[in-house]
Amino acid sequence: xxxxxxxxxxxxxxxxxxxxxxxxxxxxxxxxxxxxxxxxxxxxxxxxxxxxxxxxxxxxxxxxxxxxxxxxxxxxxxxxxxxxxxxxxxxxxxxxxxxxxxxxxxxxxxxxxxxxxxxxxxxxxxxxxxxxxxxxxxxxxxxxxxxxxxxxxxxxxxxxxxxxxxxxxxxxxxxxxxxxxxxxxxxxxxxxxxxxxxxxxxxxxxxxxxxxxxxxxxxxxxxxxxxxxxxxxxxxxxxxxxxxxxxxxxxxxxxxxxxxxxxxxxxxxxxxxxxxxxxxxxxxxxxxxxxxxxxxxxxxxxxxxxxxxxxxxxxxxxxxxxxxxxxxxxxxxxxxxxxxxxxxxxxxxxxxxxxxxxxxxxxxxxxxxxxxxxxxxxxxxxxxxxxxxxxxxxxxxxxxxxxxxxxxxxxxxxxxxxxxxxxxxxxxxxxxxxxxxxxxxxxxxxxxxxxxxxxxxxxxxxxxxxxxxxxxxxxxxxxxxxxx
Amino acid sequence: xxxxxxxxxxxxxxxxxxxxxxxxxxxxxxxxxxxxxxxxxxxxxxxxxxxxxxxxxxxxxxxxxxxxxxxxxxxxxxxxxxxxxxxxxxxxxxxxxxxxxxxxxxxxxxxxxxxxxxxxxxxxxxxxxxxxxxxxxxxxxxxxxxxxxxxxxxxxxxxxxxxxxxxxxxxxxxxxxxxxxxxxxxxxxxxxxxxxxxxxxxxxxxxxxxxxxxxxxxxxxxxxxxxxxxxxxxxxxxxxxxxxxxxxxxxxxxxxxxxxxxxxxxxxxxxxxxxxxxxxxxxxxxxxxxxxxxxxxxxxxxxxxxxxxxxxxxxxxxxxxxxxxxxxxxxxxxxxxxxxxxxxxxxxxxxxxxxxxxxxxxxxxxxxxxxxxxxxxxxxxxxxxxxxxxxxxxxxxxxxxxxxxxxxxxxxxxxxxxxxxxxxxxxxxxxxxxxxxxxxxxxxxxxxxxxxxxxxxxxxxxxxxxxxxxxxxxxxxxxxxxxxxxx
Numbered sequence: 023x024x025x026x027x028x029x030x031x032x033x034x035x036x037x038x039x040x041x042x043x044x045x046x047x048x049x050x051x052x053x054x055x056x057x058x059x060x061x062x063x064x065x066x067x068x069x070x071x072x073x074x075x076x077x078x079x080x081x082x083x084x085x086x087x088x089x090x091x092x093x094x095x096x097x098x099x100x101x102x103x104x105x106x107x108x109x110x111x112x113x114x115x116x117x118x119x120x121x122x123x124x125x126x127x128x129x130x131x132x133x134x135x136x137x138x139x140x141x142x143x144x145x146x147x148x149x150x151x152x153x154x155x156x157x158x159x160x161x162x163x164x165x166x167x168x169x170x171x172x173x174x175x176x177x178x179x180x181x182x183x184x185x186x187x188x189x190x191x192x193x194x195x196x197x198x199x200x201x202x203x204x205x206x207x208x209x210x211x212x213x214x215x216x217x218x219x220x221x222x223x224x225x226x227x228x229x230x231x232x233x234x235x236x237x238x239x240x241x242x243x244x245x246x247x248x249x250x251x252x253x254x255x256x257x258x259x260x261x262x263x264x265x266x267x268x269x270x271x272x273x274x275x276x277x278x279x280x281x282x283x284x285x286x287x288x289x290x291x292x293x294x295x296x297x298x299x300x301x302x303x304x305x306x307x308x309x310x311x312x313x314x315x316x317x318x319x320x321x322x323x324x325x326x327x328x329x330x331x332x333x334x335x336x337x338x339x340x341x342x343x344x345x346x347x348x349x350x351x352x353x354x355x356x357x358x359x360x361x362x363x364x365x366x367x368x369x370x371x372x373x374x375x376x377x378x379x380x381x382x383x384x385x386x387x388x389x390x391x392x393x394x395x396x397x398x399x400x401x402x403x404x405x406x407x408x409x410x411x412x413x414x415x416x417x418x419x420x421x422x423x424x425x426x427x428x429x430x431x432x433x434x435x436x437x438x439x440x441x442x443x444x445x446x447x448x449x450x451x452x453x454x455x456x457x458x459x460x461x462x463x464x465x466x467x468x469x470x471x472x473x474x475x476x477x478x479x480x481x482x483x484x485x486x487x488x489x490x491x492x493x494x495x496x497x498x499x500x501x502x503x504x505x506x
Numbered sequence: 507x508x509x510x511x512x513x514x515x516x517x518x519x520x521x522x523x524x525x526x527x528x529x530x531x532x533x534x535x536x537x538x539x540x541x542x543x544x545x546x547x548x549x550x551x552x553x554x555x556x557x558x559x560x561x562x563x564x565x566x567x568x569x570x571x572x573x574x575x576x577x578x579x580x581x582x583x584x585x586x587x588x589x590x591x592x593x594x595x596x597x598x599x600x601x602x603x604x605x606x607x608x609x610x611x612x613x614x615x616x617x618x619x620x621x622x623x624x625x626x627x628x629x630x631x632x633x634x635x636x637x638x639x640x641x642x643x644x645x646x647x648x649x650x651x652x653x654x655x656x657x658x659x660x661x662x663x664x665x666x667x668x669x670x671x672x673x674x675x676x677x678x679x680x681x682x683x684x685x686x687x688x689x690x691x692x693x694x695x696x697x698x699x700x701x702x703x704x705x706x707x708x709x710x711x712x713x714x715x716x717x718x719x720x721x722x723x724x725x726x727x728x729x730x731x732x733x734x735x736x737x738x739x740x741x742x743x744x745x746x747x748x749x750x751x752x753x754x755x756x757x758x759x760x761x762x763x764x765x766x767x768x769x770x771x772x773x774x775x776x777x778x779x780x781x782x783x784x785x786x787x788x789x790x791x792x793x794x795x796x797x798x799x800x801x802x803x804x805x806x807x808x809x810x811x812x813x814x815x816x817x818x819x820x821x822x823x824x825x826x827x828x829x830x831x832x833x834x835x836x837x838x839x840x841x842x843x844x845x846x847x848x849x850x851x852x853x854x855x856x857x858x859x860x861x862x863x864x865x866x867x868x869x870x871x872x873x874x875x876x877x878x879x880x881x882x883x884x885x886x887x888x889x890x891x892x893x894x895x896x897x898x899x900x901x902x903x904x905x906x907x908x909x910x911x912x913x914x915x916x917x918x919x920x921x922x923x924x925x926x927x928x929x930x931x932x933x934x935x936x937x938x939x940x941x942x943x944x945x946x947x948x949x950x951x952x953x954x955x956x957x958x959x960x961x962x963x964x965x966x967x968x969x970x971x972x973x974x975x976x977x978x979x980x981x982x983x984x985x986x987x988x989x990x991x992x993x
Binding site: 050051052054055080081082083084085086087088089090091092093094106110113114115116117118119120121122123124131132133134135136140141142143144145146147148149151152159160162163166167169170172173182183184186187188214215216217218219220237238239240241242287288290291432433434437451452453455456457458459460461462502503504 | 512513514515516517519523524527528531536539540543544545546547548549550552553554556557572575576577578579581582583584585586588589592593594595596597598599600601602603604606607614615617618619620621622623624625626636637638641642671672673674676745747748749750751752910913929932935936949
């Protein structure tokens with residue numbers, strides 16, 4: 023990838039000023055922690071490889087990281103959104119409880135009948151399960167799930183920390199239960215202590231799809247030239263529905279979604295599609311690569327945040343197909359140009375020149391930049407909770423020279439940067455939200471869309487624009503300072 | 507090839523199948539199967555121990571909660587608290603990983619304590635455990651002493667700790683050992699001979715309603731009795747927005763907590779979340795230490811006020827007497843909307859005892875009472891409470907059951923309303939039974955945690971929410987010819 027910064031440096035932000043801020047931030051740390059944190063933050067310079075961020079390393083103890091765990095990546099991201107399976111949080115009560123309904127993966131269907139993702143299934147480990155093992159209990163649980171939810175198309179078993187530590191063999195139980203119940207029972211060894219963040223949970227889950235799911239089903243109708251899969255869209259607030267809609271408008275058939283509003287049999291038959299379109303590269307690149315190697319299915323990344331990136335992406339996607347699709351793409355872009363311009367005309371005057379600090383996961387620290395820019399805003403700092411080097415390689419060229427790029431920030435770092443850079447908006451998670459709002463800084467949760475959405479595609483942009491405007495321009499901000 | 511033979515065709519579930527199962531899950535037959543579940547837990551109404559420990563830690567002045575275990579645990583507890591209170595919940599973790607499983611978590615704890623102490627400048631770090639160190643058997647007493655010896659934290663810096671295994675009990679059980687350890691760490695196990703600082707230690711137990719803490723303090727102020735409200739989260743989780751972020755707003759002053767054994771008396775307002783702490787008080791101080799029911803409704807509030815009055819030899823203040831009268835007035839005015847109405851309620855044991863007591867006072871029927879982790883002792887106690895009122899007759903107590911069980915119970919043996927946390931909303935959606943939100947967590951409505959549910963004022967609030975829910979329902983669902991101005 024060509025590494026050039028896309029625009030001129032931002033006013034007031036230079037490589038030197040940002041590097042100075044980084045030094046001041048590191049000065050807060052004890053020596054050992056300082057050494058560990060130093061390579062994780064830098065002033066952006068896409069042309070200078072010396073500015074590369076170190077990532078995917080162990081979280082430094084005691085610093086207040088925002089990271090989750092492998093289980094969170096498996097349950098909350100990859101497996102949880104699949105609507106027609108019973109997802110068992112296998113272990114003590116907490117992990118399943120805290121991840122219950124908190125990622126907003128919307129689904130179509132009747133809850134408890136043919137869809138189950140808004141429910142919480144757990145083995146609720148007790149002391150005796152830790153002492154004697156939970157395998158027998160898991161067998162019972164799988165049987166009960168099948169009996170009480172006869173339309174469930176499968177079961178995933180998502181291990182929590184104790185399962186791996188006490189040496190249970192969930193793989194054997196899953197194999198036996200799958201045979202007995204005649205549905206896929208997928209063991210996922212995603213204990214929270216594995217790896218350094220939720221990222222390994224994504225990888226482990228991708229591997230279980232590879233080992234237990236892909237290729238096990240075929241679509242009942244013949245495969246067409248325009249059949250594709252939408253990969254790495256989790257339907258937060260209806261994102262996948264918005265994305266699917268415009269892909270279908272340009273004439274493609276979305277045969278499977280991984281995994282928002284996902285159906286396990288469709289996912290299992292994805293090896294038949296002609297192209298995999300991948301939105302969240304971080305969580306799903308593994309299977310895109312597996313399907314490419316094993317089944318010869320090409321894959322490409324795209325970006326459905328904001329009209330500029332949507333148009334670019336639609337054209338790039340259409341270029342993989344024939345002239346008919348390419349013409350359709352132009353028509354669709356044309357169709358939405360006026361309504362999107364109307365959104366920009368409404369909000370841009372109120373947001374022009376405003377600055378944003380972004381700290382989230384997955385794809386958003388780079389993919390949302392264009393949407394802010396469509397509104398006349400600038401991203402002055404961007405970071406990931408659990409990215410790898412390939413994410414940062416994709417991020418440097420999207421950011422202006424001298425802006426701050428960072429990895430696995432601790433709360434004190436974020437506080438320091440926000441204090442120094444005074445962004446007009448912080449776009450991060452629920453743990454950060456109230457910290458910055460107390461400090462008088464407008465904020466939007468960018469994992470959950472702050473209970474709004476969708477933000478993807480043409481349906482999403484007007485909502486995104488409205489939300490950003492309301493966060494920054496709410497009259498409540500004028501009340502923060504008392505007149506006395 | 508056999509692998510290819512095994513490939514199945516994608517099938518779609520038909521509308522008929524969906525309709526059939528949709529009806530089936532509301533049947534008696536389904537209920538029998540569902541109630542017979544032995545392993546699978548579905549939609550539980552309880553979380554794990556460390557959450558309760560963290561709540562306690564947030565309730566002390568300048569205290570940083572420290573999760574010894576995997577990093578992800580801390581993020582889960584924090585976000586659960588963020589979502590309920592819509593407030594910050596700063597907490598750190600020792601971020602143990604696979605090598606911790608082999609070598610133990612001591613090095614992570616050392617590094618974590620040193621970093622947390624330097625970066626976040628707390629006055630106290632309260633350590634509690636998640637699954638991993640509990641399973642591998644980390645010795646926290648030794649680890650923390652070693653951390654002092656090696657200079658990671660100063661020798662005299664308070665680091666209370668609690669073992670809070672998630673595979674035992676619930677969030678309410680994590681409250682107890684953390685509170686006990688904080689009090690022990692700050693004040694030691696010895697009462698100063700002959701000392702009586704004249705104050706009351708008030709221990710709310712696991713209570714995620716900041717309004718309740720403010721109400722306790724208001725009641726004590728009315729009595730004009732100095733009070734140390736333990737694990738006081740009223741500021742920590744309800745702090746002003748004035749342009750400055752403060753990581754540790756409010757909390758029980760450490761100095762007051764350190765003097766706990768020298769108080770004139772101690773009252774705990776939940777028994778199931780304070781057992782060990784109260785044992786400790788009774789073992790180490792001759793001052794009275796009593797456990798009362800959570801003061802929900804008029805009678806239980808009366809009990810609390812009379813006990814305070816008795817312990818301190820002061821009459822119940824006129825202000826509170828008048829307040830009682832207003833609560834009774836409100837209850838009498840509104841009794842017709844609740845009388846004989848059936849309720850399904852779910853939550854923590856002490857909270858349930860309080861809500862049931864209030865419903866019985868209103869002539870309402872606590873018809874399905876569900877506690878997702880409890881004991882036979884609780885069942886007995888609840889039954890005894892039900893037996894005190896004709897409105898408690900034929901009511902059902904369900905222990906160690908979950909909200910999917912409750913769904914079956916409500917589908918086959920209906921009620922007029924549910925009272926509980928936000929997780930009950932799926933039952934409401936499926937069966938059309940309104941949900942009155944109270945307890946923890948509430949992540950889908952704003953500000954409810956700011957309104958007290960304890961004391962006389964709490965009785966008025968509960969009553970208002972319940973009665974108005976029914977009245978709203980009538981206005982929305984009644985036929986046009988029954989739509990009227992007055993209700």
